[in-house]
Amino acid sequence: MQLVMRAIIESQYPVSRADVATATGLARATVSSLVDSLVSANLLMELPPVTTGSAGRPAIPLQLAPRSIVGIGLEINPDFLGYAVIDLSGDVIDEGIERGSFINSDPVATMRQAGVLIRDVIAELQDQAIRVAGLRLAMPGLVNSKTGFLEVAPNLGWKHVDVAELLGITDVPVLAENEAKLAAFAELKESGRKDFLWASPEVGIGGAIVSDGRVYSGQNGWNSEIGHIVVDPSGPPCSCGARGCLEQYAGRVAITKAAGLPEGTSLVDLIEVLKAGDPVALAAMDAAGRAFGAALADWVNLMGIFTLVIGGPCRDLLGWGVDAMRTSVHERVLAAPFTDITIVKSVTEENSAMKGAALAVLDEVLAQPAAWI
Numbered sequence: 219m220q221l222v223m224r225a226i227i228e229s230q231y232p233v234s235r236a237d238v239a240t241a242t243g244l245a246r247a248t249v250s251s252l253v254d255s256l257v258s259a260n261l262l263m264e265l266p267p268v269t270t271g272s273a274g275r276p277a278i279p280l281q282l283a284p285r286s287i288v289g290i291g292l293e294i295n296p297d298f299l300g301y302a303v304i305d306l307s308g309d310v311i312d313e314g315i316e317r318g319s320f321i322n323s324d325p326v327a328t329m330r331q332a333g334v335l336i337r338d339v340i341a342e343l344q345d346q347a348i349r350v351a352g353l354r355l356a357m358p359g360l361v362n363s364k365t366g367f368l369e370v371a372p373n374l375g376w377k378h379v380d381v382a383e384l385l386g387i388t389d390v391p392v393l394a395e396n397e398a399k400l401a402a403f404a405e406l407k408e409s410g411r412k413d414f415l416w417a418s419p420e421v422g423i424g425g426a427i428v429s430d431g432r433v434y435s436g437q438n439g440w441n442s443e444i445g446h447i448v449v450d451p452s453g454p455p456c457s458c459g460a461r462g463c464l465e466q467y468a469g470r471v472a473i474t475k476a477a478g479l480p481e482g483t484s485l486v487d488l489i490e491v492l493k494a495g496d497p498v499a500l501a502a503m504d505a506a507g508r509a510f511g512a513a514l515a516d517w518v519n520l521m522g523i524f525t526l527v528i529g530g531p532c533r534d535l536l537g538w539g540v541d542a543m544r545t546s547v548h549e550r551v552l553a554a555p556f557t558d559i560t561i562v563k564s565v566t567e568e569n570s571a572m573k574g575a576a577l578a579v580l581d582e583v584l585a586q587p588a589a590w591i
């Protein structure tokens with residue numbers, strides 16, 4: 219059944235039962251019976267028959283069924299909480315954002331607010347007879363990838379929190395994961411790139427390693443904390459308790475401060491100041507780019523992955539920092555003379571973590587379709 223689903227997912231266009239038999243090497247009758255089960259369970263849908271021109275019955279193209287099973291992604295970050303609902307066909311069928319300041323927020327109150335929001339979303343889906351496969355929480359911190367327990371989220375000011383439990387949703391499976399890894403998963407699905415290092419600068423700077431088409435989780439998901447790579451051991455104190463971490467140079471709050479702008483300046487306003495050519499802001503971006511490049515160079519030297527994808531809302535700042543970043547990377551990566559090092563903006567847009575979270579839920583459905591029949 220997995221083979222059949224994979225053949226349908228991997229095809230660029232809707233395929234027929236005969237196409238699936240050819241692609242998988244399975245007998246036509248076997249494919250037909252598996253497809254029939256998947257159609258009756260509403261995982262697949264049949265499109266109107268297409269006459270091929272040759273003799274025989276017209277082919278019935280198959281595709282993943284829309285609005286039958288969905289995954290929900292929920293993201294909590296310093297500036298907003300938001301959700302995305304994605305169906306098997308890949309359509310975002312619902313999404314929403316509640317803006318607020320969640321820096322040093324109370325985890326119980328914040329998760330309760332998120333729980334209220336999500337309960338309404340689930341009720342609405344259930345009214346439409348849409349099945350919810352699960353909910354994935356995208357959290358900006360160290361999350362145990364096996365248990366979903368949040369150890370620390372420095373920019374929320376949270377420590378040792380069972381976020382899934384606090385959400386209070388009991389009728390669908392809930393698991394938390396690191397937000398940058400989920401954003402990188404969305405990028406992997408959308409861009410088709412199979413090997414890249416992901417960095418998403420915001421107040422903090424998330425990271426993920428994508429190698430051979432998989433997001434690397436290490437022993438328990440605690441890795442790729444690029445925001446806490448040391449740029450200067452005697453630098454300013456960081457939210458993590460150490461000094462001189464990258465996010466103190468290239469995080470949004472740090473850039474705003476270095477640009478001489480008031481605390482709380484929005485990203486849009488920062489970009490306006492840069493567009494106007496303000497020399498202090500431009501110098502701040504140059505310094506941020508150099509620091510970012512130095513940290514990325516360490517990462518490239520360690521991993522041997524030469525594509526760097528910058529995502530998240532602050533990727534729009536890349537236009538002002540990328541030259542300094544590139545110079546810094548090239549100065550420090552040992553292999554630089556022998557290979558191209560690519561630094562690009564993500565193809566996914568902002569809020570990709572919540573979408574990646576929903577896609578991660580669906581990925582599990584597609585890996586085990588029999589569980590949904």
Ligand SMILES: [Zn+2]
Nearest residue numbers: 446456458463
């Ligand atoms: Zn730090």
